[in-house]
Amino acid sequence: MPADMRKAFEFTRSLRGMVPGPHKIWLANPTLSRTIVPTGAYFQNDSTLTKAEIEIATNVANGHWGSPYANHEHEIIGERVGHLHPLRVQALIAGLPTSFDDPRQQVVYELACALTARRTIPFGLYRRAEALLGDEGIVDVTVLLGWFTMVCMTLIAFDVPADAVGLEQ
Numbered sequence: 001m002p003a004d005m006r007k008a009f010e011f012t013r014s015l016r017g018m019v020p021g022p023h024k025i026w027l028a029n030p031t032l033s034r035t036i037v038p039t040g041a042y043f044q045n046d047s048t049l050t051k052a053e054i055e056i057a058t059n060v061a062n063g064h065w066g067s068p069y070a071n072h073e074h075e076i077i078g079e080r081v082g083h084l085h086p087l088r089v090q091a092l093i094a095g096l097p098t099s100f101d102d103p104r105q106q107v108v109y110e111l112a113c114a115l116t117a118r119r120t121i122p123f124g125l126y127r128r129a130e131a132l133l134g135d136e137g138i139v140d141v142t143v144l145l146g147w148f149t150m151v152c153m154t155l156i157a158f159d160v161p162a163d164a165v166g167l168e169q
Contacts, residue, residue, distance in 0.1 A: 021160075
């Protein structure tokens with residue numbers, strides 16, 4: 001592994017504890033990798049969103065873009081880390097209607113669906129999201145959706161299957 005790639009690899013591992021999924025692909029461009037990796041680390045450690053809220057938005061985005069690997073991995077993560085009911089996670093990925101008892105989770109779901117489908121946020125939805133999440137939380141949801149758009153497009157571009165082990169290039 002070239003020195004600049006090794007440096008990007010170690011940087012990612014220092015922030016995330018490992019070099020997961022698409023991060024291995026991003027190592028092909030070490031400068032870009034070192035630039036974008038802190039965004040993913042932010043959602044692991046510092047986000048205003050709960051793990052459940054992160055997985056709701058993540059699975060909506062992954063389902064929208066249809067990356068087999070991202071859908072497979074985050075179906076598991078949504079259940080194990082987000083503690084979401086399996087049928088809800090499956091609905092998120094499939095783009096089927098679902099609902100959440102927790103008002104914050106529900107507004108994250110509605111915001112994520114609106115942004116990925118129509119890309120329009122009705123004023124009433126915005127006001128509910130603002131009341132429940134604040135502007136900081138709305139920013140977290142929108143950037144998280146952008147992050148997972150990038151993740152999915154990377155995995156789709158490199159034709160990564162659902163059962164990829166190690167993501168070796």
